[in-house]
Amino acid sequence: MIQGLLLALVAGSLVSMQNVFNSKVNEHTGSWATTALVLGMGFAASLTFGLIFEGGRLFSLENMKPWYWISGVIGVGVVICLTLGIRLLGPTYAISIVLISQLGSALWWDSMGWLGLNKVPFTFRQLLGVLVIVGGILVFKLGGGRVHQSASEETNETPPCKIKNEARGA
Known part of the structure; x- marks a missing residue:
């Protein structure tokens, strides 16, 4: 049980950290580019680690129900919704x-x-x-409580990343 608690704590911390990184990537690209990048890099990392730790067993899928494959599509929904939600509400x-x-x-x-x-x-x-x-x-x-403004809001300056996105038409 202790191991499960520790793993859950680590997972929660990693998810929060990933969302911060995702929101920073999203400041320089679009939400869909962020989602593709995050899930593409996740695929590459999982494939690499899966081959290292499981070898050929990684592709043993004979008893899996076909509708379980939808999980990847759900992952796209998770990343895109979180990225947009963080942009609109804050982390x-x-x-x-x-x-x-x-x-x-x-x-x-x-x-x-x-x-x-x-x-x-x-x-x-x-x-x-x-x-x-x-x-x-x-x-x-x-x-x-008082909401703290960023330096660019206090001086009425437009942040550099916003200028880049507006120039691209984002």
């Missing part, structure tokens, strides 16, 4: 909403037992947990 707020959505969706899928998952009974405690997280996000977002 912390966008990731907070993503976490609520993930938790709510996981709770729904587990409770329904769909897509081959073991059915887990839905309880009031689970609902309360999701609502506490939603309340935390609302406090975070609506709690007030």
Whole structure:
């Protein structure tokens, strides 16, 4: 169990870090170029590491249901939505909403037992947990406090990356 907790903590940190990198790439390209770059590099890295650690077993897919292949398309949706969401909301707020959505969706899928998952009974405690997280996000977002402006906003200058994107027609 400890190993699972540690892996989940590392995964959460990596996802947040990846989203920051994705948003920085998106400042210099478009959302679709960012998505293609991120998923293309992910494919190359997974293929390389898969061949190193699993060898020929990497391509042993005989018992996989055909509809599982849709996962890659879902990944495109994840990256494009996160990239655009971070651009519109900022990283912390966008990731907070993503976490609520993930938790709510996981709770729904587990409770329904769909897509081959073991059915887990839905309880009031689970609902309360999701609502506490939603309340935390609302406090975070609506709690007030001074919003800090970037140096370019304070001096009414246009950031260099925005000038490049506007020149390209983005």
